Amino acid sequence: MAAEAAYTVASDxxxxxxxxxxxxxxxxxxxxxxxxxxxxxxxWNGSEVELLRNTRNQKLLRSYVTFKDETPAGGVSxxxxxxxxxxxxxxxxxxxxxxxxxxxxxxxxxxxxxxFLVQTLDIGVRPFIAALVNNMWRSTTPExxxxxxxxxxxxxxxxxxxxxxxxxxxxxPVSFSxxxxxRIDRACAMAGLHVLRLMPEPTxxxxxxxxxxxxxxxxxxxGSESEKVALIFNMGAGYCDAAVTATAGGVSQIKSVAGxxxxxxxxxxxxxxxxxxxxxxxxxxHGVEEIKKMGxxxxxxxxxxxxxxxxxxxxxxxxxxxxxxxxKILSREEFEAVNHKVFEKCESLIKQCLxxxxxxxxxxxxxxxxGGCSYIPKIKNLVMxxxxxxxxxxGMNPLEAAVRGAALEGAVASGINDPFGNLDLLTIQATPxxxxxxxxxxxxxxxxxxxxxxxxxxxxxxxxxxxxQAEALIIVYEGDETIVEKNHLLGYFKIAxxxxxxxxxxxxxxxxxxxxxxxxxxxxxIMMPGKHHPPAPFMEVRMPTVDDGHGWCAEALHKxxxxxxxxxxxxxxxxx
Amino acid sequence: MISSSASSRLxxxxxxxxxxxxxxxxxxxxxxxxxxxxxxxxAFASAAAERETTTTAYTFTPKLATSFYEVxxxxxxxxxxxxxxxxxxxxxVCHPDVAAIDRKSSSADEFMRIHAAYSTLSDPDKRAEYDxxxxxxxxxxxxxxxxxxxxxxxxxxxxxQCW
Numbered sequence: 225m226a227a228e229a230a231y232t233v234a235s236d237x238x239x240x241x242x243x244x245x246x247x248x249x250x251x252x253x254x255x256x257x258x259x260x261x262x263x264x265x266x267x268w269n270g271s272e273v274e275l276l277r278n279t280r281n282q283k284l285l286r287s288y289v290t291f292k293d294e295t296p297a298g299g300v301s302x303x304x305x306x307x308x309x310x311x312x313x314x315x316x317x318x319x320x321x322x323x324x325x326x327x328x329x330x331x332x333x334x335x336x337x338x339x340f341l342v343q344t345l346d347i348g349v350r351p352f353i354a355a356l357v358n359n360m361w362r363s364t365t366p367e368x369x370x371x372x373x374x375x376x377x378x379x380x381x382x383x384x385x386x387x388x389x390x391x392x393x394x395x396x397p398v399s400f401s402x403x404x405x406x407r408i409d410r411a412c413a414m415a416g417l418h419v420l421r422l423m424p425e426p427t428x429x430x431x432x433x434x435x436x437x438x439x440x441x442x443x444x445x446x447g448s449e450s451e452k453v454a455l456i457f458n459m460g461a462g463y464c465d466a467a468v469t470a471t472a473g474g475v476s477q478i479k480s481v482a483g484x485x486x487x488x489x490x491x492x493x494x495x496x497x498x499x500x501x502x503x504x505x506x507x508x509x510h511g512v513e514e515i516k517k518m519g520x521x522x523x524x525x526x527x528x529x530x531x532x533x534x535x536x537x538x539x540x541x542x543x544x545x546x547x548x549x550x551x552k553i554l555s556r557e558e559f560e561a562v563n564h565k566v567f568e569k570c571e572s573l574i575k576q577c578l579x580x581x582x583x584x585x586x587x588x589x590x591x592x593x594x595g596g597c598s599y600i601p602k603i604k605n606l607v608m609x610x611x612x613x614x615x616x617x618x619g620m621n622p623l624e625a626a627v628r629g630a631a632l633e634g635a636v637a638s639g640i641n642d643p644f645g646n647l648d649l650l651t652i653q654a655t656p657x658x659x660x661x662x663x664x665x666x667x668x669x670x671x672x673x674x675x676x677x678x679x680x681x682x683x684x685x686x687x688x689x690x691x692x693q694a695e696a697l698i699i700v701y702e703g704d705e706t707i708v709e710k711n712h713l714l715g716y717f718k719i720a721x722x723x724x725x726x727x728x729x730x731x732x733x734x735x736x737x738x739x740x741x742x743x744x745x746x747x748x749x750i751m752m753p754g755k756h757h758p759p760a761p762f763m764e765v766r767m768p769t770v771d772d773g774h775g776w777c778a779e780a781l782h783k784x785x786x787x788x789x790x791x792x793x794x795x796x797x798x799x800x
Numbered sequence: 801m802i803s804s805s806a807s808s809r810l811x812x813x814x815x816x817x818x819x820x821x822x823x824x825x826x827x828x829x830x831x832x833x834x835x836x837x838x839x840x841x842x843a844f845a846s847a848a849a850e851r852e853t854t855t856t857a858y859t860f861t862p863k864l865a866t867s868f869y870e871v872x873x874x875x876x877x878x879x880x881x882x883x884x885x886x887x888x889x890x891x892x893v894c895h896p897d898v899a900a901i902d903r904k905s906s907s908a909d910e911f912m913r914i915h916a917a918y919s920t921l922s923d924p925d926k927r928a929e930y931d932x933x934x935x936x937x938x939x940x941x942x943x944x945x946x947x948x949x950x951x952x953x954x955x956x957x958x959x960x961q962c963w
Contacts, residue, residue, distance in 0.1 A: 679896060679912060
């Protein structure tokens with residue numbers, strides 16, 4: 225759906241010819257970087273990428289929405305400081321961490337220390353999220369909060385650009401599941417925005433890098449195609465991602481991506497727990513007083529973390545009331561020790577990404593560090609140590625790189641031409657997560673492996689496990705865990721009409737297709753050996769099909785059907 | 801051939817074509833794509849090998865009987881830089897993000913074919929394996945009748961002989 229619309233735009237601009245001075249005829253999609261903590265908007269203005277500012281002249285906007293009476297207000301226009309609103313329980317933030325997650329997710333559990341209500345019942349449905357308004361809990365959802373915020377961003381962009389804004393390219397974390405992407409899509413639809421692309425953050429950075437390298441090569445006239453390989457490490461408040469890109473002539477080829485739900489928020493929570501080890505107990509009742517305390521502790525810890533990027537130690541003094549006072553000097557060494565697990569995970573993520581890209585460290589031309597956490601000395605240090613490098617790439621603002629890349633993609637996907645060739649760009653994306661089905665007992669059998677170049681189409685042949693098995697269940701998952709339930713469920717459907725045959729004879733062909741705009745389709749069909757006609761029509765299913773509360777679907781299916789509709793890969797049969 | 805789908809996208813057509821179209825060339829393709837030989841790639845390989853001996857589906861469609869070198873438009877002796885730049889040049893034209901509007905539906909298939917060729921030829925081990933296994937059989941299929949091929953390679957003793 226997004227794909228066709230994008231292509232229509234491209235044709236519009238082709239028919240309008242070279243007239244670049246008529247941006248209204250082909251609407252340039254804006255780029256939006258929705259951060260866990262901050263958001264920004266950028267657009268191709270006809271000659272370069274420009275960040276849009278709000279009425280207070282800010283280009284980095286706090287990602288939060290405050291619920292007051294009937295009218296929620298977001299961080300784009302709101303005059304009050306985020307820090308104080310946090311104390312009242314009326315401000316909802318960190319929605320990027322919560323969106324599309326069920327209440328059994330550890331990330332949702334760790335969000336319970338936020339100064340608003342996140343309640344989990346551990347049954348595989350969406351968590352209960354609420355803001356405190358006039359001493360009552362007003363429930364909301366991450367999609368609603370995001371949509372309110374996007375409406376404000378859109379209004380801001382429309383004022384600045386003096387035209388309606390409908391088309392957007394949004395950046396997303398690498399580790400987002402396809403289900404989470406549908407929630408982002410829904411939030412955009414609620415805000416009246418049409419998503420041209422959801423672009424993994426480091427690949428947006430890679431596109432900006434590709435443009436910079438192309439421009440540099442043209443300036444220096446160094447001939448053409450010398451390939452540059454870059455490692456991109458992006459760590460914000462909610463997520464961290466890595467990517468390896470090989471770039472030449474404006475084409476950015478993503479060799480590998482890797483992502484994790486790991487960010488400044490984890491560092492912050494570690495520090496809060498360090499300052500107040502009994503925190504979870506103290507705050508468990510979530511009353512007005514507790515929320516205020518949580519907010520105070522949060523503001524103090526956040527401030528300390530920020531200052532430790534430039535100072536060797538910081539003094540923390542925070543009065544939480546009721547004789548609960550915290551006075552402490554926190555050194556950078558302590559900070560690093562408290563967060564050593566976070567840093568270890570960053571290291572393993574980068575190593576995995578380099579391994580998947582099959583590049584040697586010596587082959588890397590540039591190391592690009594972006595995101596708010598790239599200011600933390602330890603993060604800088606560990607990335608540079610892995611890459612055996614002294615200096616990181618200097619050509620980008622770490623807080624603006626992703627949104628600038630998204631704006632470039634927005635212009636390219638809108639079919640805008642630049643007479644100087646500054647938009648002759650292309651990103652060849654790779655799938656961040658493997659996609660497969662449940663088969664061979666309770667195993668996850670990937671059909672498209674992670675880091676496969678898109679568009680892509682792969683198939684595997686399965687067969688039945690019972691004699692005269694007439695039906696088979698295709699349960700589609702996304703992820704890289706061998707135990708099937710640990711992956712993200714995307715949907716399921718049934719293949720019926722398998723002709724009576726001993727087990728292992730019918731061939732069930734399952735094919736997965738990802739197009740260039742990342743739409744996933746699953747095809748499944750039956751083939752009988754020696755027959756040219758399939759006994760039943762093939763099925764084509766667009767994924768994901770699951771909705772909220774899907775956390776328990778797999779379990780329910782298992783309860784209802786056991787192994788009666790199972791499949792095994794054909795290769796297993798050959799081996800036995 | 802039976803075609804169950806009217807769309808230009810390669811949906812399930814007859815089983816042979818479905819697999820055959822993708823497995824070009826059947827015997828080597830699987831190893832090419834997956835770095836770590838997994839359970840699945842083995843299944844691919846064995847299934848593909850079987851099909852090769854029984855049906856040789858790929859020969860039904862002449863356009864598929866081209867070498868990876870022809871797909872990328874490069875001579876057999878091309879350097880790795882030449883392979884990379886040929887891949888990028890073709891991607892700039894064939895990738896669905898940039899392909900002209902009337903070719904959107906076919907460009908995905910085209911790009912996938914280009915990428916399959918690139919991913920084999922850009923890896924020295926896979927390329928050597930490909931040269932050894934595929935081209936030997938490929939020649940015997942009657943490549944000499946294709947004059948385009950000799951155009952790419954200045955001195956190729958086989959084609960020279962044919963001429």
